[in-house]
Amino acid sequence: MDGTDSPPYVPPYPDRFETPPSTLKRVALARRSFLDIWSTADFSQRIAWVKVLTRDVAFVNAPDLVKQVFQDNHPLLQRKSPQMRHALELLLGDGLFVSDSEVWAARRKIVAPIIHGSRVPDFAPVMIQVIEECRDRWEAMGEGAEIDASAEFAWLTSEVICRAIFGQTLGEAYAGEIVLGFAEYQRRIDQLDLASLMGLPEWFPRFRGFGVHKSARRIRTVLDRIIDRFEAERTPDDTTVIAALLDARDEAGAPLSREVIRNEAAVIFMAGYETTANLLSWAWFILSQDPVSRRRLEDELDRVVGDRATTYDDVANLPYTRAVVSETLRLYPPVPILAREAIGEVKIGPRVFPKGSLFMVVAWLLHRNPTLWPDADGFRPERFLEPDDRSRIKKPNKYAYVPFATGPRICAGMVFGEAEAILALAVLAQRFRPELKPGTQVKPHCRLTLRPGDSLPMILRKR
Ligand code: HEM
Numbered sequence: 026m027d028g029t030d031s032p033p034y035v036p037p038y039p040d041r042f043e044t045p046p047s048t049l050k051r052v053a054l055a056r057r058s059f060l061d062i063w064s065t066a067d068f069s070q071r072i073a074w075v076k077v078l079t080r081d082v083a084f085v086n087a088p089d090l091v092k093q094v095f096q097d098n099h100p101l102l103q104r105k106s107p108q109m110r111h112a113l114e115l116l117l118g119d120g121l122f123v124s125d126s127e128v129w130a131a132r133r134k135i136v137a138p139i140i141h142g143s144r145v146p147d148f149a150p151v152m153i154q155v156i157e158e159c160r161d162r163w164e165a166m167g168e169g170a171e172i173d174a175s176a177e178f179a180w181l182t183s184e185v186i187c188r189a190i191f192g193q194t195l196g197e198a199y200a201g202e203i204v205l206g207f208a209e210y211q212r213r214i215d216q217l218d219l220a221s222l223m224g225l226p227e228w229f230p231r232f233r234g235f236g237v238h239k240s241a242r243r244i245r246t247v248l249d250r251i252i253d254r255f256e257a258e259r260t261p262d263d264t265t266v267i268a269a270l271l272d273a274r275d276e277a278g279a280p281l282s283r284e285v286i287r288n289e290a291a292v293i294f295m296a297g298y299e300t301t302a303n304l305l306s307w308a309w310f311i312l313s314q315d316p317v318s319r320r321r322l323e324d325e326l327d328r329v330v331g332d333r334a335t336t337y338d339d340v341a342n343l344p345y346t347r348a349v350v351s352e353t354l355r356l357y358p359p360v361p362i363l364a365r366e367a368i369g370e371v372k373i374g375p376r377v378f379p380k381g382s383l384f385m386v387v388a389w390l391l392h393r394n395p396t397l398w399p400d401a402d403g404f405r406p407e408r409f410l411e412p413d414d415r416s417r418i419k420k421p422n423k424y425a426y427v428p429f430a431t432g433p434r435i436c437a438g439m440v441f442g443e444a445e446a447i448l449a450l451a452v453l454a455q456r457f458r459p460e461l462k463p464g465t466q467v468k469p470h471c472r473l474t475l476r477p478g479d480s481l482p483m484i485l486r487k488r
Pocket residue numbers: 105121122123133136140292293296297298300301304358359360362363364427428429430433434435436437438439441442443
């Protein structure tokens with residue numbers, strides 16, 4: 026044990042089948058929630074594949090094989106799945122998140138440094154300001170008030186990313202409009218694009234519906250309006266994402282086109298907001314159910330921060346809070362499925378797969394694989410700390426723990442997201458103690474991302 030002798034708190038997860046269900050049944054169940062289709066054996070299986078009409082679909086669930094997919098065979102397996110590309114291309118165009126090959130490599134070089142860990146100190150004041158606004162609003166609502174924690178954290182993370190991209194004034198003015206646009210777009214696309222999964226060719230017409238085009242157009246129009254205003258009002262010492270995109274030059278020394286700037290701004294917004302919001306919802310929920318972890322987190326905050334305001338420098342001195350974040354991401358990875366399409370024949374594990382095969386690394390399975398994680402379903406933040414020195418972070422195997430993916434396409438905003446979550450937990454748990462509204466049943470649900478249902482009713486309790 027990692028020094029925790031009592032059995033850990035086990036947060037909710039869907040029932041698992043004892044006998045693996047048929048592929049057809051799994052596909053049908055996946056339309057409701059991708060988490061509901063697994064059997065107990067799937068969690069410890071190394072690799073499995075099925076044929077869905079013409080396409081091989083492989084599930085990879087062991088660190089050495091995950092390395093083969095994301096690292097060793099990156100050139101052949103860097104393409105996102107057709108479902109992902111079809112779902113997002115109207116919104117993101119050729120943006121970093123959905124592109125591959127030369128376009129991806131060129132964009133990665135430009136976009137990754139803009140949101141890189143070394144730039145996070147520049148964004149930290151915006152993070153802290155938004156989190157404190159949230160805290161002050163909670164204080165004004167008063168003891169015993171009911172909140173929807175999911176909506177609160179969605180507000181918090183969308184404000185942070187909007188102000189980081191567009192600056193304090195414009196970010197604040199337009200955050201609501203952008204969030205509405207993205208939410209509407211998401212509602213209208215169908216995550217499980219069966220046509221693509223079943224191997225129908227790329228040119229096969231897909232029914233997307235008028236609404237999807239309309240909501241994508243709406244988002245593009247808002248983004249253009251903000252970029253226009255930004256260019257007109259820009260100040261020289263600006264450290265925003267949009268300023269960096271406007272100043273960026275491609276390899277030929279040319280500025281990025283308006284379309285590229287808009288696409289990459291949309292990528293950063295989309296990639297950086299719901300993921301962090303889901304992480305915070307899960308962490309706040311777990312802390313409401315697990316008094317042992319909650320007390321340890323509060324002790325650390327009292328010791329390190331006390332009554333003063335939290336600063337970015339505190340992040341490095343809050344190992345337990347960081348471990349709570351890491352353990353929450355293990356149990357509830359906001360992006361629970363990482364999928365890639367082979368752009369050529371590729372050997373993974375024991376088998377050669379033809380071009381067009383789909384590879385799925387399901388973090389939901391890998392992170393709960395009992396051969397890799399003792400007490401796999403239990404919440405034990407200590408597993409991310411060195412057993413003989415709890416003030417030191419213990420790095421997990423980067424091919425067994427993939428909440429941010431791994432290899433060359435690893436999340437470009439990882440340090441940003443982690444810092445934001447640590448700061449949010451620190452500032453909010455300094456004043457409030459999470460409490461679930463009595464009678465609330467929380468069940469993990471996964472469409473595009475993994476969420477604790479549509480809302481998370483919590484009660485505000487001051488510490
Ligand atoms: C807890 C928060 C976050 C989680 C769990 C997360 C997770 C991920 C994952 C799993 C991917 C890879 C997806 C795939 O391979 O299909 C990814 C990609 C990406 N993320 Fe994050 N992310 C988080 C926060 C952020 C933030 C805050 C930003 C921006 C500031 C960001 C920007 C990006 C970008 C640009 C990519 C695309 C990278 C590429 O394809 O080269 N993410 N993220």
